[in-house]
Amino acid sequence: MRWSVVGAWLGLVLVVQNGHAQQSSGRNWATAARHSSGLAPDPVRHADQAIVQVYAAPTYGWRGNFAVHPWIIYKRQGETAYTRYDVVGWRAPQVVQRNYAVPDGLWYGSAPDLLVDHRGGEVEAMIDRIEAAVASYPYAEHYRSYPGPNSNTFLAHIGREVQALQLDLPPNAIGKDYRPLSNPVGVSPSGSGVQFSLLGLLGVSVGLQEGLELNVLGLNFGLDLNAPALRLPFVGRVGMRDTPLPQATPHTQATGG
Template sequence: MRLFKRLTLLIGLVYLVPSLAAAAYWASQTHPANWRAADWSSARLLPDPAKDKRARISILAARTGGFKGAFAVHSWIVIKDAGASNYDRFDVVGWGKPVRQNGYEPDGRWYSNRPEIIWQAEGDKAAALIPDIRKAIAEYRYNQKGSYTLWPGPNSNTFVATIMRAVPEIDAVLPPNAVGRDFLGPSDFAFYDRSGNLNLTLYGLVGLSAGSKSGFEVHLLGLVAGFDISRPALKIPAVGRLALM
């Protein structure tokens, strides 16, 4: 009984307290009433493709809309071939056929929330990875109508995380508040990529990750707590990364 109480207290401190704090802060802010009232314009994070002719890959994320924005981000991937005059943005959405191409500005705000760049590559490195990324996008298995599930997945973050796992040269993981990123599938419970990163999960609800990319993480109901070693940071449920350097 004492062990159970201590475990309950630990879970409350690590997962519940930050989530409640994030919810309180979110509720205190002003947000658009609906998607029509939201700002979807470019945040001007990416260079003008007409001037920068290098190949580029960018993975971005921004807080999502409604009350779920207190706990989660929406992520997407942007690619540009060398010499191309425009970017291609790929998202998953919850209506119609999930994978959408160029439905929004490449670095557009999401429900008025400014995105951040999670990872990017340019030049020869990007050019070498773009074919693999396009192949992984084309092969994404949850691209049929009705296959989107907000929680625990597959959702928008499941899509981007799947592409990142398929191309292990992308040496990053989505932030800890990218709910749905750890959903591997209804019958997939482990994933190990050649970069040395291990993911273990039970339907994206309970699991852990360890490796040079993810550091060490413990997942509970879509929330992630842990720490990053290669880029020193704490991973705080609902809040995100707290850099230590």
Template structure:
């Protein structure tokens, strides 16, 4: 009983309290009442595509809309082949086309929330990666209509996480608040990525863990992620995402 009580207290402190605080902070902020009222325009986060001939790849993320924005982000993929004058953006969303191409500006706000760059490649590395990214997008097993579920997945973040795992040279994992990123789209509940030096386990996105050079140590429960990444000096807090502990 003492061990069970200790585990319950730990769960409340590590998962529930931060999530509740994140919900409170979000409720106190100002947010659009609906998608119709939201700002979806470019946030000018990325350089103008025509200003640079180099190839580029960006993984983007921004807080989503409604109350779920307190706990979750939406992510997407942006590519620009060498010499291209425009970016291409790819999202998996719960409405419209299965994989939406250029449905929004490459660095557009998501429900009025300004996006940030999660990962980037430029130059020759990006040019080599783009064909593999396109192949991973084409191979996404839940690309068809109906292949979307907000929780536990597969959702927009499951799609981008699939591409990141398929193209390890991107060298990144999605942020902790990207709910759905841990859904096993390939059906494997346990996976070992030797190239990325990552061991991951997921009970269909409901609970799991990850340990490795890119993720650090993570515990996952009902889409919430808690953990620490000592290599990058990050503390992963449910709802809030990654917080720097190096000052």
């Protein structure tokens, strides 16, 4: 484990250097693409369905090489637009944002991955619990990119409160393991297991969704048995896919509600 951590931090140094070189080449956050990725079902064509989805995309700039930004979208049966929630640090002090961007949009040039896709009658009750979890997020006016609380801390809170989501945030979702020193033990971010964590810097999680995962200085190493795979810093999961494949449905660009 010691050499794994050393190797991971050496990789981090190389990533940072490479990222600074990329930013100096002229990439600009203000002009980065943020259009629809085409992953969300057209809310008009699927007006008769309640839908919940969770996405994660590499964060902007050099940090995107080892960390992701997640968000959640949903719509109730009969609605023709999605509601999106995520935490955006530069919107402090109100970091919890509603409809900050296109529901399934690129995150400043980075295409998102679909982590969760729930549809049907039982989703209505799930949405009630999601809205309650958003309202109860304890760090709505606090943000710290490392080790948290940040956007991954927010989605982990929702995952703990709404266990029916079966949300397995990837190992490079830095901040998902953040817990205050006053409450180091509790439910794991997926809601399917238990966790011990000191400020998201040192800890362990065991759960049906995340398997066994060790956290050392925010770098996660583990083994997922639910869908066999290694859980590694920087790269995420290596092995079988445990997230839903996008369903082949007609799509037009979705708009927030």
